[in-house]
Amino acid sequence: MHNLWIPVVAIFAVAGLVFGSQAYSEAKRDAHIAAIISESLDSQAPAEISHLQRVNKGYGVCGDYKLSGAESGHFYYNSATKRLALGTDAPLYHDNCEGVAN
Structure with missing residues (x-):
């Protein structure tokens, strides 16, 4: 019975690492996008991004942004x-995001 627990624990550990690293990677990507938007619009405040939709087999992201002002x-x-x-x-927005449901 002891020999059964080792593979089960190993599978859960690997699954946790895979899903945890993916969540960390997406959070890092989102922060990068928000920083680039703020920089592009010459804003000191960070942009808030929402309604993210992955497109182009995960290589592209469509979404909404909002700055602390009204923009x-x-x-x-x-x-x-x-x-x-x-x-x-x-x-680029028109070609990749038109027709994508938010």
Whole structure:
């Protein structure tokens, strides 16, 4: 019976590491996107991002941003090319986020 617990514990440990690192990676990506939006808009305050939707097999993110002022809008970020598009008029946003349900 002792020999059965070792593989079970090992499986749970590996699963915890995989899912934990994925959650950490997504949080880090979200913070990076918020910082890039703030920098692009010359804002000292960090942007708040919401309604995130993964697109392009996980390489792109569509969502909404809001600054501490009244400014808000939509964005698209491509994690492979590190390109950011702000606003629904931007060609990258139009090509990747139109028709994506938020």
